[in-house]
Amino acid sequence: MIRVLAIAALLLGVVPAAALASEGGGGLINLDRSIIIQGINFLLLLLILGKLLYKPLLAKMEERTQAIRKSLEEAQAARADAQREREEHASKLQAAYAEAQAIRATALKEAAEEQRRLVEGARAEAGRLVESARSEMAQEVTRARQALRQEVVDLAITAAERLIRKSLRDEDHRRIVQDAIGRVDKVN
Amino acid sequence: MRSHERTARRYAKALYDVAREAGATESIGRELEQVSVVFTGDAGAHDVLTRPWIKPADRRGVAMAIAQKAGTGKLVQDFVGLVAERGRADHLPEIVGAYRTLVDDELGRARAQVRTAVALTDGEKRELSGKLEHALGKRIILEEQVDATLLGGFIAQVGSLIFDGSLDGQLARMRQRLARG
Numbered sequence: 309m310i311r312v313l314a315i316a317a318l319l320l321g322v323v324p325a326a327a328l329a330s331e332g333g334g335g336l337i338n339l340d341r342s343i344i345i346q347g348i349n350f351l352l353l354l355l356i357l358g359k360l361l362y363k364p365l366l367a368k369m370e371e372r373t374q375a376i377r378k379s380l381e382e383a384q385a386a387r388a389d390a391q392r393e394r395e396e397h398a399s400k401l402q403a404a405y406a407e408a409q410a411i412r413a414t415a416l417k418e419a420a421e422e423q424r425r426l427v428e429g430a431r432a433e434a435g436r437l438v439e440s441a442r443s444e445m446a447q448e449v450t451r452a453r454q455a456l457r458q459e460v461v462d463l464a465i466t467a468a469e470r471l472i473r474k475s476l477r478d479e480d481h482r483r484i485v486q487d488a489i490g491r492v493d494k495v496n
Numbered sequence: 497m498r499s500h501e502r503t504a505r506r507y508a509k510a511l512y513d514v515a516r517e518a519g520a521t522e523s524i525g526r527e528l529e530q531v532s533v534v535f536t537g538d539a540g541a542h543d544v545l546t547r548p549w550i551k552p553a554d555r556r557g558v559a560m561a562i563a564q565k566a567g568t569g570k571l572v573q574d575f576v577g578l579v580a581e582r583g584r585a586d587h588l589p590e591i592v593g594a595y596r597t598l599v600d601d602e603l604g605r606a607r608a609q610v611r612t613a614v615a616l617t618d619g620e621k622r623e624l625s626g627k628l629e630h631a632l633g634k635r636i637i638l639e640e641q642v643d644a645t646l647l648g649g650f651i652a653q654v655g656s657l658i659f660d661g662s663l664d665g666q667l668a669r670m671r672q673r674l675a676r677g
Contacts, residue, residue: 461674465671469647472647472663476648481614481649482617484661485620487661488659489624489661491659
């Protein structure tokens with residue numbers, strides 16, 4: 309409104325100047341009483357225009373300003389919400405990541421423990437198997453030695469029996485009987 | 497076999513008691529051995545006396561007839577008849593053994609069964625008997641059996657006592673020692 313009045317005042321100052329300037333050769337405006345009427349008309353027109361156009365325009369502008377401001381505020385709120393949600397998501401993501409890390413660490417630890425246990429079990433089992441095989445082998449060797457010894461002894465004794473049976477003469481029999489009779493004393 | 501021996505001992509003890517009362521334990525023993533030899537040597541008589549379907553009275557009659565034929569006295573005839581009647585004729589060898597043991601105990605003697613590779617000379621028998629008598633404190637009756645499967649020496653058994661003086665025994669002991677290492 310102030311700006312409108314300023315423009316009007318400027319025009320009132322300029323127009324007489326323009327009329328005066330044109331006195332010598334005829335201008336657009338005549339400096340007489342009609343200028344007052346024109347001034348009044350102009351003011352009326354200014355008043356009407358101010359009422360009919362300027363105020364609604366201002367109201368509209370204000371409304372649009374408010375709408376824009378509201379939109380801006382909503383946008384800011386939305387952005388804040390989005391930011392908050394992003395932060396929440398980031399926080400959740402971080403927590404999930406930490407949880408995943410913890411689960412992974414636990415799983416890795418359990419896997420390592422399981423692996424260690426399996427390795428120890430396998431090692432113990434292998435030890436037992438080796439010990440068992442060693443023991444069986446030792447027993448087998450002992451049995452084989454005993455069987456071999458028995459076989460050798462049997463062969464030797466059988467050969468000795470054959471040899472004795474062939475070579476014994478009557479005087480040998482008599483001597484053996486005498487030896488045996490001599491040992492009867494020791495019977496008790 | 498054990499029940500055979502128990503039964504044989506019962507019969508032998510009964511005969512022994514009667515024979516001792518008669519004061520003829522040794523002669524009765526000899527007669528009993530004669531009958532036993534006939535029984536075991538005559539397969540026909542053995543079959544008749546051991547068949548359960550032959551009447552006990554018939555078995556008794558047959559047994560008494562055999563005993564009479566073998567020249568035994570009345571006591572042995574009756575005893576053999578009783579044994580056959582009771583179906584114990586197959587126990588006769590064990591009865592003879594048990595009776596012999598009872599008589600030997602009474603007379604303070606023992607029998608030595610000697611398995612030998614070659615027959616012992618009289619001197620060896622005397623010497624062996626003497627040694628066994630000295631060791632056991634009883635008079636020894638030597639019963640020799642030549643066993644050609646023995647390599648050399650002899651094995652003497654008196655009751656439960658066994659003396660192994662054979663080469664076979666020495667080789668067997670050597671075999672055990674060597675096998676043990």
